[in-house]
Amino acid sequence: MNGYPVLKGASYTLAITPDMVIHNGTTQTTEMIVNPESEYLKELPSHLRSFEDAVSYIPNQVYIGNAKPADLAATAFPFYDKKWENASRDGKYGQIMPEDEFYGLIQICDVFDLVMLEKDFAVAVKAKLAAQDLLKEDQLAVLDKNDSSEADIKALVEGEHAEPLYYDHKLVGAVKRAHDVDVNLSAHVMLENLVTKASNVLSLIELVKKAGVNPNEVDYVIDCCEEACGDMNQRGGGNFAKAAAEIAGFTHATGSDVRGFCAGPAHAMLHAAALVKAGTFKNVVVTAGGCTAKLGMNGKDHVKKGLPILEDAIAGFSVLVSADDGVNPQIRTDIIGRHTIGTGSAPQNVIGALVADPLEHAGLLMTDIDKYSPEMQNPDITKPAGAGDVPEANYKMIAALAVKKGQIARTDIANFVKDHGMTGWAPTQGHIPSGVPYIGPLREEVLAGETKRAMIIGKGSLFLGRMTNLFDGVSFVVQANDGSASAEAAGSFDEGKVKAMIGQAMREFANGLLGEE
Amino acid sequence: MDLENQKRVKDLAEKYGPENVVVLLGAAEGEAAGLAAETVTAGDPTFAGPLAGVQLGLTVYHICEDEIKAEVDPGVYDEQISMMEMVMDVDDIHNEMSSVRDEFCKYL
Numbered sequence: 001m002n003g004y005p006v007l008k009g010a011s012y013t014l015a016i017t018p019d020m021v022i023h024n025g026t027t028q029t030t031e032m033i034v035n036p037e038s039e040y041l042k043e044l045p046s047h048l049r050s051f052e053d054a055v056s057y058i059p060n061q062v063y064i065g066n067a068k069p070a071d072l073a074a075t076a077f078p079f080y081d082k083k084w085e086n087a088s089r090d091g092k093y094g095q096i097m098p099e100d101e102f103y104g105l106i107q108i109c110d111v112f113d114l115v116m117l118e119k120d121f122a123v124a125v126k127a128k129l130a131a132q133d134l135l136k137e138d139q140l141a142v143l144d145k146n147d148s149s150e151a152d153i154k155a156l157v158e159g160e161h162a163e164p165l166y167y168d169h170k171l172v173g174a175v176k177r178a179h180d181v182d183v184n185l186s187a188h189v190m191l192e193n194l195v196t197k198a199s200n201v202l203s204l205i206e207l208v209k210k211a212g213v214n215p216n217e218v219d220y221v222i223d224c225c226e227e228a229c230g231d232m233n234q235r236g237g238g239n240f241a242k243a244a245a246e247i248a249g250f251t252h253a254t255g256s257d258v259r260g261f262c263a264g265p266a267h268a269m270l271h272a273a274a275l276v277k278a279g280t281f282k283n284v285v286v287t288a289g290g291c292t293a294k295l296g297m298n299g300k301d302h303v304k305k306g307l308p309i310l311e312d313a314i315a316g317f318s319v320l321v322s323a324d325d326g327v328n329p330q331i332r333t334d335i336i337g338r339h340t341i342g343t344g345s346a347p348q349n350v351i352g353a354l355v356a357d358p359l360e361h362a363g364l365l366m367t368d369i370d371k372y373s374p375e376m377q378n379p380d381i382t383k384p385a386g387a388g389d390v391p392e393a394n395y396k397m398i399a400a401l402a403v404k405k406g407q408i409a410r411t412d413i414a415n416f417v418k419d420h421g422m423t424g425w426a427p428t429q430g431h432i433p434s435g436v437p438y439i440g441p442l443r444e445e446v447l448a449g450e451t452k453r454a455m456i457i458g459k460g461s462l463f464l465g466r467m468t469n470l471f472d473g474v475s476f477v478v479q480a481n482d483g484s485a486s487a488e489a490a491g492s493f494d495e496g497k498v499k500a501m502i503g504q505a506m507r508e509f510a511n512g513l514l515g516e517e
Numbered sequence: 518m519d520l521e522n523q524k525r526v527k528d529l530a531e532k533y534g535p536e537n538v539v540v541l542l543g544a545a546e547g548e549a550a551g552l553a554a555e556t557v558t559a560g561d562p563t564f565a566g567p568l569a570g571v572q573l574g575l576t577v578y579h580i581c582e583d584e585i586k587a588e589v590d591p592g593v594y595d596e597q598i599s600m601m602e603m604v605m606d607v608d609d610i611h612n613e614m615s616s617v618r619d620e621f622c623k624y625l
Contacts, residue, residue: 348600388546393604400603410603 003324003485005276005331007478008283009211010320010440012063013094013202014313014427015102016055017295018048019166021312024191025295040300045169047299049308051098056087059378060313062425062441064091069441073423079380080307093440094206094316100167102198102314104129107173108142109198109247114190117165117173118153122146134205139247163187182232192292195314196227197244200289203316204248207285213320219281221245221255224268225288226430228259244287253285261465262375262434264288265317266458266474269436272321273331273476282323286436290314290429297428298385310381315432319439324485329446329478335362337457337475345471348404351397354457354475356405362477366402369420369477371445373438374398374457376424390433394457395421434458435475446480453479518556523566526557530573536624540577541585542614545605550579551613558621574623579614581607 022028022044031038054060058075061067061084075082089096097105104125107115117125126143129135153174156162165173175194179185200223207213223241230237241255258268265288272284296311303309324330337354344350359366374394382390399416402408408416426433435456445451459473518526530538540557544550552562554577561568578585581602586594618625 346597346601347604348597351600386549393545396604397600400600403603404600413603 003326003330004333005273005321006324006328006481007331007439007443008320008322008325008328009207009213010443011094011203011207011210011318012065012091012437012440013097013199013206013316014054014060014063015097015099015105015199015202015290015316016049016051016313017099017102017292018309018312019099019169020195020292020314021048021296021299021309023164023166024195024292025297025299025311026293027296027299031300040303043303044296044299044309047303047307047309049310049312051089051096053083053308054312055089055096056083057310058082058084059380059425059427060096061087061091063093063315063427063437064096065093065440066091069422069425069438072425075423077379078307078383079378080310091210093210094203096313097202100125100172101128102202103165103167103173104143105135105202106175106194106198107146108135108139109201109244110175110194112178114176114178114187115173115194116148116153116156116176117143117146118148118150118171119146121167121172133209136249161187163191165191179231184231184235193227193229193240195292196225196289197240197247198289199314199316200225200240200244200287200318201247203289203318204244204250204285204287207287207318207320208248211320213283213285215248215250216252218245218250218253218283218285218320220272220275220284221250221253222268222271222284222286223255223257223288224259224264224286224431225257226259226261226264226291240289241287244289245285250285260458260472261460261462262431263458263460263472263474264431265434265436266456266476269319269321269331269456269458270333270336270474270476272319273333276321276323277333279323284321285318286321287316287318288431289316290427290432294429298381298387301385302381305384307384310378311428313427313429315427315429317432317436317439319436324481326483326486327447327481329443330481330484332362332477332479335359335364335477337455337473339459339471339473341470343471345469347397348401350459350471350473351401354459354473355398355455356401358475358477359455360405364477365407366398366405367407367416367420369453369455370451371422371438371442371454372398372420372457373422373435373442373454375433375459376422376426376435376437377428377433378424378426381428389424391421391424392417434460439478442478446478449480451480453477518553518561518566518568520566523556523561523568526575527567527571527573530575535573535575538575540575542577542579544579544610545601547606547609547613550610551617553577554579554614554617555621558617558623572621574621576622576624577614577618579610581605582611582614 162174175191177187228236337358379389
């Protein structure tokens with residue numbers, strides 16, 4: 001044993017973007033095409049929340065670390081009609097940013113002069129961003145270049161295929177297309193990609209600020225969102241990771257993108273852990289921004305049921321995986337669940353491959369895992385849309401498999417769900433809820449001795465890309481630091497010495513074969 | 518039921534005759550199972566897909582109903598379905614399914 005990679009820090013951020021719900025969420029943009037006069041589109045604006053309401057929404061406060069998962073579990077369902085007392089946009093793990101500031105950040109993240117903001121709007125946004133310890137002077141100065149009037153921007157939107165940016169229903173900016181013909185560089189795609197980049201950057205900066213990460217010590221960054229950047233000759237060419245890390249000031253890092261739909265973050269965590277465990281890099285950051293397309297995805301059901309539009313946030317997260325420091329929680333790189341090509345798609349086989357098999361292999365029972373973190377979608381969003389309580393469904397399946405394995409009694413299913421499960425708090429942004437929202441709270445719980453062992457589970461629906469009907473998923477176990485790194489340092493096992501001894505023996509054996517002795 | 522599946526069901530019913538087709542569902546809860554059953558019997562209740570206004574009246578069951586369970590090799594059922602059977606509200610699903618069958622099935 002020579003230690004395991006550790007979870008050294010995590011950040012979580014939200015940008016509340018009500019105008020983008022209307023203009024960029026695919027549920028809404030599709031409706032505008034097929035049914036522009038629909039009742040839904042007419043009613044939608046009155047269901048959008050204020051920034052203050054979104055900040056005090058308890059699941060959002062859990063996401064940025066001001067409330068604990070247990071606080072949400074103790075809250076009576078539903079959550080949308082309740083507020084977190086002492087809610088703040090500034091969180092232990094990150095922050096909640098209003099839409100106007102986020103547009104400013106998008107422009108700061110744009111290095112091809114594609115974003116333009118109305119000049120007075122830009123001045124106001126600069127002042128708001130400058131009041132925070134978030135961006136450098138030269139970055140804030142990017143906002144000074146705006147000299148467009150609303151009429152200039154309107155002309156671009158109407159005559160040049162630019163994508164409009166609205167704030168409080170008023171046109172305040174636009175994203176221009178990056179190519180005349182190439183659809184991969186259209187204004188629509190550029191906006192989508194700049195949003196994911198900007199939300200990624202926000203999480204990286206918050207990782208530096210809140211988790212005390214030194215950006216100069218990060219060796220490698222892995223982006224795991226669900227977008228693709230490239231042009232018509234290499235549509236998914238990528239490197240969101242390096243693009244975002246550049247703005248965040250990770251000067252000594254390189255990076256790459258890992259994709260796997262909602263399972264992307266869990267795959268990326270395995271990549272990061274393996275790179276650290278192998279000694280290739282000491283500090284690897286796994287990071288992702290959010291997605292405009294999924295804004296208001298279940299809006300029709302929310303409006304029909306008289307709820308506010310709860311999918312009004314662009315989310316982001318970043319996690320630092322580092323070499324074993326003897327303190328932080330360890331990622332057990334030897335207890336890995338994986339859905340293989342031969343696993344099949346029956347839920348029983350999926351949960352078996354991701355949960356039961358790796359634990360069995362490690363000599364652990366399913367009850368030895370204190371907390372499971374599967375897809376942590378907020379049920380406030382999914383239940384009114386008829387998709388049920390996603391984490392709870394996962395916990396029931398894990399419990400049912402434990403019954404089949406004879407590890408718990410059938411009558412204990414409900415207790416297992418309560419004891420080993422959590423109420424979901426993450427926004428439904430595909431990869432965002434997938435296992436990783438718990439890493440921040442988990443790290444704290446483990447350091448406080450409240451949780452000993454947890455399993456992070458990422459699952460993905462690959463059929464969406466129409467390349468395969470296979471399901472996908474990977475999982476890993478996180479545990480309290482077992483001190484195995486310092487055991488090696490104390491000299492209980494000297495790998496170099498063993499190698500030297502084997503080398504000597506091999507040489508003697510070879511010499512014997514050659515008859516030289 | 519998604520539009521592609523509605524099209525498949527419609528095409529198969531036309532090709533083999535609606536009296537020769539049984540639709541087997543695997544939805545995780547009663548309401549979703551009931552909606553899918555209604556779609557292949559009385560027509561798409563959302564009026565969005567190829568089965569909107571088409572009353573196929575097909576025979577439809579959920580995999581967890583006793584009638585189907587009895588037809589499946591117990592070993593295979595145990596391996597593929599038994600875990601989900603513990604998770605799902607089988608009684609609720611059966612009630613939803615049988616009420617749709619009683620009202621709309623033409624071939625039972």
